Amino acid sequence: MGFPARSSENLGDVTILDEKHFRILKDLGYELGPDTMTNEYWKKRGADALAITTQDRDVYGCIDHTVGEGVAIFDIEGTEYIDVTGGVAVRAFGLRYKPYLEFEASILDVVKELPGMDFDAIPQTLLAEKVASLPPGDHKRQVTFTTSGGRAVEGCMKSAMDLSGKQRFVAFRPAFHGRTGYALSLTSTNWKHKSGFPQGVDVIRIYYPYCYRCPYGQNVEDCNIECAEALRFALEVEGTDIAATVMEPICGEGGLIVPPAKAVKAIYEISKEFGAYFMSDEVQAGMGRTGKWCAVENHGVIPDYVSMAKALGGGYPMGASIGPSPMFSEASRHSETFSAEPKMSLLSLWIIRHIETEGYLKKNAENGAYLLTRLNELVDKHEVVGDARGIGLMTGVEIIKDEKSKAKAPKLRDKILKNAVNSQKLWILGCGQNSIRMTPSYIITREQIDSAVERLDNAIKASS
Numbered sequence: 001m002g003f004p005a006r007s008s009e010n011l012g013d014v015t016i017l018d019e020k021h022f023r024i025l026k027d028l029g030y031e032l033g034p035d036t037m038t039n040e041y042w043k044k045r046g047a048d049a050l051a052i053t054t055q056d057r058d059v060y061g062c063i064d065h066t067v068g069e070g071v072a073i074f075d076i077e078g079t080e081y082i083d084v085t086g087g088v089a090v091r092a093f094g095l096r097y098k099p100y101l102e103f104e105a106s107i108l109d110v111v112k113e114l115p116g117m118d119f120d121a122i123p124q125t126l127l128a129e130k131v132a133s134l135p136p137g138d139h140k141r142q143v144t145f146t147t148s149g150g151r152a153v154e155g156c157m158k159s160a161m162d163l164s165g166k167q168r169f170v171a172f173r174p175a176f177h178g179r180t181g182y183a184l185s186l187t188s189t190n191w192k193h194k195s196g197f198p199q200g201v202d203v204i205r206i207y208y209p210y211c212y213r214c215p216y217g218q219n220v221e222d223c224n225i226e227c228a229e230a231l232r233f234a235l236e237v238e239g240t241d242i243a244a245t246v247m248e249p250i251c252g253e254g255g256l257i258v259p260p261a262k263a264v265k266a267i268y269e270i271s272k273e274f275g276a277y278f279m280s281d282e283v284q285a286g287m288g289r290t291g292k293w294c295a296v297e298n299h300g301v302i303p304d305y306v307s308m309a310k311a312l313g314g315g316y317p318m319g320a321s322i323g324p325s326p327m328f329s330e331a332s333r334h335s336e337t338f339s340a341e342p343k344m345s346l347l348s349l350w351i352i353r354h355i356e357t358e359g360y361l362k363k364n365a366e367n368g369a370y371l372l373t374r375l376n377e378l379v380d381k382h383e384v385v386g387d388a389r390g391i392g393l394m395t396g397v398e399i400i401k402d403e404k405s406k407a408k409a410p411k412l413r414d415k416i417l418k419n420a421v422n423s424q425k426l427w428i429l430g431c432g433q434n435s436i437r438m439t440p441s442y443i444i445t446r447e448q449i450d451s452a453v454e455r456l457d458n459a460i461k462a463s464s
Contacts, residue, residue, distance in 0.1 A: 021066045037076050055429075059418045068095035071444050073427050081427040084440040084452050088429065089252075089284045089394070092311040092351060092360075094441035100314065103350045107343055116145060116339035123345035130352055131312075131320050134293040135280075137302035142327040145340035146319040149283030149309035150178020153246070155321025155334060156305040157182045157201070160244040160277045162329050169201055170231065170245035170271065172208040174254025174432060177246060177281055177307075186246050189254045189432065204238045206230045208251050209259035209267075212387045212398065213406070220260050228266030235274055242276035244305065249295035252284040252439075255432025256396030258389045264299035279305035283319070284439070287311035288355050290392035291365025298391055314351045316344045360442050368392035370446060371438065374453040382460050384412060393444070396437040397456075408434040412463060420459035426452055 017025075017037065025032055036042075042062035046053075061075035068074060071094050073083040086092070093100055116124045124145065132141040144155045161167050171177070171186040178184060179193055185200040187193050207215045209227045216226040235242065245267060251257035271278050280303040285295035287308060296303055309319035318340065321327075328334060340348070355361065372395050375388035379397070386400035399413040400406050413434045420426040431437045438452070 017064070017066050039075055039077055042076055056414075056418075059421050060427075070094040070097070071441055071448055079425060081421070081425045082448060082452050082455065083427040084438040084444075085427055085429050086311075086393075086439045086441040087315070088310070089289060089439040090310045090313070091315060091441050092287065092355070093314075094443045097443065099354065100347075100350070104343075104347060107346050110342045110346065112343055113338070113341050115337065116341065117335045117337075121342055121345075123342045123349070124340040127340055127345040127348055130349060131308065132322060134286075134308075134352075135303060135306045135322060136294060136297050140325040141322055142325040144321040144323075144327060144334060146309075146321065146336050147317040147338050148178070148319050149281075149307065150180045150183040151336065152283060152307035152309050152319035152321045153177045153183040153186070153281055154181055155319075156279050156307050156323055157186075157244070157246070158334050159321065159323045159327045160279065160305060161201075162333055163324070163327075164243045164275075164277065166241045166243040166276075167201055168239055168242050169203050170235075170242055170276070171203050171205050172247060172251070173205050174208055174251060174257075175246075175248060176251075176253030177248075177283075202239075204234050204242070206234055208248075208254065208257060209263035210251075210255075210257050211260060212257075212389070225263050225266045227263050228270060231267055231270050235270075240274050242271065242274055244277035244279045245271040246279045246281060248281045248285065249299060250285045250290070250391060250394055252394070252437070253431050255398065255435045256390060256394070256437045257432075258391060259299070261299040264296070264301055268301045268303075277304040279303060279307070281307050283307055283309045285391075285394055287351075288361050288364055288442070289394050289439070291361050291368065292392075293361070295391065295394070311351070312348055313344060314347050316347065318344050318348055355442075364392045364442055367444065367446065367449065368395065371395050371440075371449050371453070374449060375438075378453070378457060378460065381457070382464065384409060384464050385460065390438075393442065394437075394439050396431060396435050398432075398435045400434070410434045415463040416456075416459045419462050420456055423462065424455035424459050426455040426459065428452075428456070 039061035043057045064074040064076050071083045073081050114121045128143040131143050146152050146155055174189045176189045177186040182200040185203050207227055211220040268278050280296040282294050292298055304324055306322040312318050372390050375397055378385045379388050383403050384399055385397050386406055387398040390396055399409045401409045410433050413430055417430050420428050429437055
């Protein structure tokens with residue numbers, strides 16, 4: 001792979017943290033010896049202390065927080081992996097990106113915390129102006145900053161309710177918008193997210209445009225967009241008092257599903273026909289990942305609201321709710337203690353500027369097209385790979401039992417994931433019930449893409 005060698009102490013086959021990092025932990029009150037530097041030790045300790053995880057500790061080891069470079073990630077035993085998760089689309093420029101670290105070092109002396117929703121500061125205002133300019137369209141916008149994607153979604157929802165006077169939303173099945181409050185009401189990808197929790201707002205739900213498994217039995221080339229007409233019928237029978245339709249431009253957690261542009265446009269137009277706002281949830285797909293600042297641009301739609309997060313913060317918790325100006329009817333309608341802190345705002349401005357000046361929108365589109373071409377080779381090669389899809393560096397494959405039935409194969413998907421991580425050293429994630437996704441950092445090379453696809457190919461062979 002050509003990644004720099006880690007600075008470490010070797011004990012037999014086990015690689016451990018170097019002296020500096022043992023000393024840091026010791027200064028914090030933790031005496032940790034070489035015998036504690038195993039995946040099993042830390043997975044057990046994590047399982048005892050951490051209330052919950054979204055991943056299977058039987059698959060993933062304990063990540064070493066002291067090393068890594070680009071898309072090279074290490075576990076605590078020193079095993080090197082190719083990371084195609086990008087921190088679940090968070091790390092735009094991978095691990096320890098030198099230009100980013102150099103800029104961060106230059107702003108260590110700025111004030112770390114200022115109550116941004118109570119008082120103004122230059123970095124936050126500049127970032128708000130810049131973020132407001134990223135979505136398509138030239139209407140005036142305002143921004144509310146937050147600390148997560150789910151909260152970015154909720155900021156948009158609260159604004160839509162405030163401005164419209166309505167409290168009902170349109171959402172999709174599947175869909176993922178977060179696991180808290182109002183955002184959880186919109187989410188529908190896994191019963192574990194919702195079962196037993198009350199619904200925060202009233203939601204009218206329709207099928208997400210899913211051409212590989214069209215619930216209406218149509219072909220995308222000649223369909224009558226029944227998925228959009230289903231929205232019209234749902235509104236007519238369930239209620240037309242809609243504050244907003246909330247849609248992922250690419251369904252991420254729900255299975256890496258790419259809707260046809262004509263369906264998104266039709267859903268947008270029907271929403272407008274009934275006086276509703278249209279919101280694009282760009283938390284995972286935005287910030288240039290698809291080759292556009294907002295993935296909804298690939299569908300030719302200009303949204304009223306946009307939620308952003310993940311790559312916007314460059315590894316720090318940063319989210320943005322973008323909406324029409326004025327975004328709220330009056331002051332104090334919405335607030336959060338932490339809101340685009342000065343250092344974080346400067347880092348986000350640097351990330352946006354770096355994407356612009358280094359041509360990453362074009363690079364992401366081109367490398368993503370190459371990645372999708374390579375993944376389509378797996379469709380031709382393996383009967384259990386039913387579909388490959390994506391835009392830019394947000395791609396995935398769907399695992400099935402056989403080509404004829406197209407029956408979902410979640411257990412086989414899980415087996416492939418385990419082999420990919422444990423045997424092929426490919427750090428990768430599933431999504432939906434039976435899909436595998438790749439959301440690598442923007443700095444990934446063609447050579448690394450080839451290696452990642454070859455490792456996934458080997459995992460499929462070994463598991464089928």
